[in-house]
Amino acid sequence: MTGKKFKIFLTFIIIVRLFLCFSILLSLYIFLYVFFPSHLILHFVRAVDYWALGILTHELLVGKPPFRGSDHMTTYNNILKGIEMVSIPNIVNKNANNLIKKLLRLNASERLGYQRNGIQDIRDHK
Numbered sequence: 001m002t003g004k005k006f007k008i009f010l011t012f013i014i015i016v017r018l019f020l021c022f023s024i025l026l027s028l029y030i031f032l033y034v035f036f037p038s039h040l041i042l043h044f045v046r047a048v049d050y051w052a053l054g055i056l057t058h059e060l061l062v063g064k065p066p067f068r069g070s071d072h073m074t075t076y077n078n079i080l081k082g083i084e085m086v087s088i089p090n091i092v093n094k095n096a097n098n099l100i101k102k103l104l105r106l107n108a109s110e111r112l113g114y115q116r117n118g119i120q121d122i123r124d125h126k
Helices: 003-035 038-062 072-081 094-103 119-124
Strands: none
Touching: 038 094
């Protein structure tokens, strides 16, 4: 395959993947909008946002995701075991370690930011 044809092929593949991702996200949004009350969706989204913040914080400080495994099932099982079973390297200070562990609680109602004071709990965390 020549260089020009390869670039066209690669562009086509990228467009197809973007379209598929968009259609999956749109389908999920429609499903949630139709089948769940809006107040439940907002609570679910907020809990997932705090979880994602914990994952992102860990990745930025350590350079790797916290629940990584050799395959998808191992990663899934590591998530089910919880953050308490994950060893966070000593390069992460105690405050950041505590923040990550509080954001990655399995029970959404126990996550930092999901409680009574909301996002203020995260802002005030020391």
